[in-house]
Amino acid sequence: MSVPGGSFxxxxxxxxxxxxxxxxxxxxxxxxxxxxxxxxxxxxKAVMSSNPSRxxxxxxxxxxxxxxxxxEFIRKLNSRHGGKYRFRLPTEAEWExxxxxxxxxxxxxxxxxxxxxxxxxxxxxxxxxxxxxxxGEYLEETTPAESFPPNSLGLYDMSGNVWEWTCSEYQxxxxxxxERCADQADRYSLRGGSWGSFPWGVRAAYRNHHHLPAxxxxxxxxxxxxxx
Numbered sequence: 001m002s003v004p005g006g007s008f009x010x011x012x013x014x015x016x017x018x019x020x021x022x023x024x025x026x027x028x029x030x031x032x033x034x035x036x037x038x039x040x041x042x043x044x045k046a047v048m049s050s051n052p053s054r055x056x057x058x059x060x061x062x063x064x065x066x067x068x069x070x071x072e073f074i075r076k077l078n079s080r081h082g083g084k085y086r087f088r089l090p091t092e093a094e095w096e097x098x099x100x101x102x103x104x105x106x107x108x109x110x111x112x113x114x115x116x117x118x119x120x121x122x123x124x125x126x127x128x129x130x131x132x133x134x135x136g137e138y139l140e141e142t143t144p145a146e147s148f149p150p151n152s153l154g155l156y157d158m159s160g161n162v163w164e165w166t167c168s169e170y171q172x173x174x175x176x177x178x179e180r181c182a183d184q185a186d187r188y189s190l191r192g193g194s195w196g197s198f199p200w201g202v203r204a205a206y207r208n209h210h211h212l213p214a215x216x217x218x219x220x221x222x223x224x225x226x227x228x
Contacts, residue, residue, distance in 0.1 A: 001154045002228075003094070005031040008103020010096055010174060012205045021205045023174045029097045034090060035223040037061070037145035037156045038164065039073075047076050054218040059144040061162045061221040067188055067213040070165055070222050077224075090225035092168035092178040092189040092207075099158045099192070099204045101151050107132060107203055109158030109192065111151045115199040119148055120160040122193055122202045133199035142195055142218075159202040162221035163190040163211075170209035187212070194219035 007028045012021035042058035044065075045051050052064040065073075074087050090098070099109035107113040110120055117124030117136030121143045126135040142161055150156045158164075167181035170189045178189070187209045193202030196219055200206065211220065 001034055001036045003029075003032050003034050003098045003153060004102060005029050006097070006102050008097055008100065010093055010178060010205075013105045014107060017203070017205050018207075020172045020207055020209075025174045025176075027093050027097070027179060029094055029103075031228045032090075032094060033226045033228065034094070034098050034153075034155060035225070036150070036154055038162055038221045038223045040145055044073065047073055047080070052216070055142040057142075057144060060142045061145065061157070063142065063162050063218045063221045064216045065221060066216045067165050069216070074224070085226055087224045087226050088181065089165055089167035089222060091181060092166045092170075092191065094225060095158075095164065095166050095191045096204060098153060098155060099151070101153050109151055109155070109202075109204050110149060115159070115202055120202060121148065121157065121195045122160040122197050122199065123195070124199070128198045130199040139195060158192050159204070160193050160197065161195055162192075163194045163197075163208055163217075163219055164192045165190055165220070165222040170207065172209075185213070190220065 009024040011024040038061035041062045044062040115133040123138050124136040125138045129135045146156050166189045169177045169182035169185035170187040171177045190208040
């Protein structure tokens with residue numbers, strides 16, 4: 001999907017986030033393209049001829065993929081297009097800007113300030129309820145792409161389903177790293193939350209830095225970006 005350029009302030013907009021969501025720098029984003037859905041198992045298999053996922057289904061997001069696995073997928077995908085397209089992971093700033101529909105003040109990535117299990121795939125168990133969430137069914141696995149409504153940019157599952165790798169090195173304070181791709185880093189930011197995340201973790205501003213580049217989990221996938 002085409003994401004128009006613009007400026008926004010990254011991070012917590014509701015005075016409820018962690019310290020690393022503060023320092024709300026103003027960032028200008030250039031127009032770019034972002035996958036409407038997370039990369040599916042069918043798409044992964046078409047390029048890699050394998051499927052590492054636990055929750056199987058061609059239309060479900062691929063998971064159990066490390067950042068190294070993702071980079072190999074991107075390398076192979078780009079070679080198929082002969083340089084016409086240069087797919088990559090989004091930067092952390094691009095990801096949040098698109099999640100928030102061009103930087104709008106919105107708590108979740110589906111145009112809503114309320115997390116509802118009927119509208120996104122996360123852990124909506126009653127004991128995990130927050131003032132900004134609704135209790136409901138906890139599915140305990142991924143769901144197929146486009147199972148829930150998209151945001152106004154046409155992007156699906158940016159809150160919930162699987163965590164998404166970004167190409168940006170994680171720093172505990174916004175310092176410009178969130179605007180760049182890092183070839184090598186000890187930690188990369190993951191965004192969006194997963195099917196197992198509590199309401200806190202599927203907020204647009206939440207930053208996950210608890211996985212090494214080699215980490216694999218049935219909670220982790222990705223979506224592709226490319227420049228215009």
